Amino acid sequence: MEGDEKYITGVDLKQHNKEGDLWISIQGKVYNVSDWAHEHPGGDVPLLNQAGQDVTDAFIAYHPGTAWQYLDKFFTGYYLKDLKVSETSKDYRRLASEFAKLGSALVLGFLWIQSSYIGHDSGHYQVMKSRGYNKFAQFVSGNCLTGISMAWWKWTHNAHHLACNSLDYDPDLQHIPFLCGFL
Structure with a gap:
């Protein structure tokens, strides 16, 4: 149900920006990739560089359409409350x-x-x-x-x-x- 969604702010997301505590946001959904970063096909460096941020544009740029199907297993249940997308x-x-x-x-x-x-x-x-x-x-x-x-x-x-x-x-x-x- 829509009313059951949990939210965090961008400031909260930024707290998860280091190895072992690595969260990212894609299209407002928050993902915990801490334990998976070392298995990322592109290496852990791109994830560490983007940790604690919305990475939607980078995800679109560097991943094939088939990559979207793998995101759900990392979903934290949180959404970004204050997501702003530039023009x-x-x-x-x-x-x-x-x-x-x-x-x-x-x-x-x-x-x-x-x-x-x-x-x-x-x-x-x-x-x-x-x-x-x-x-x-x-x-x-x-x-x-x-x-x-x-x-x-x-x-x-x-x-x-x-x-x-x-x-x-x-x-x-x-x-x-x-x-x-x-x-």
């Missing part, structure tokens, strides 16, 4: 739903991720035997498939390696406010 998340979830209906979300996501890795590694000239083939792989995977200018990426990524995690000089950290503006 960006609503848009993302609508888009993911549309892709899933088309049956291409998993394939497109996989191709985008693989293209990103190929772009990154060919940017370091580590994919092909020759510099020319690596540049071609950079162009195809970066510019064409992921929509990232490899020239821009190489400039900022090389600077990142020179000033790794420097708040003043690492371009990857300098992009965070710009990129977060879209979220």
Whole structure:
């Protein structure tokens, strides 16, 4: 019955954010994955990084539709009382739903991720035997498939390696406010 539902707040959920006491929320339902985290196919690190939070968008992004069927065994019986979904998340979830209906979300996501890795590694000239083939792989995977200018990426990524995690000089950290503006 609907009146029998139990609720916790986001503050309560955040208290369960460590190994051995690891709760997450997906679409407002709260799950205890403490004892299962070491069996998670993606490893326990993603769960530990997201512990004590609503992870709906990450769950949608990284799991096939068949993964939903396994959640019930972790359900705590609690729901989030104060769940707020941003407009960006609503848009993302609508888009993911549309892709899933088309049956291409998993394939497109996989191709985008693989293209990103190929772009990154060919940017370091580590994919092909020759510099020319690596540049071609950079162009195809970066510019064409992921929509990232490899020239821009190489400039900022090389600077990142020179000033790794420097708040003043690492371009990857300098992009965070710009990129977060879209979220």
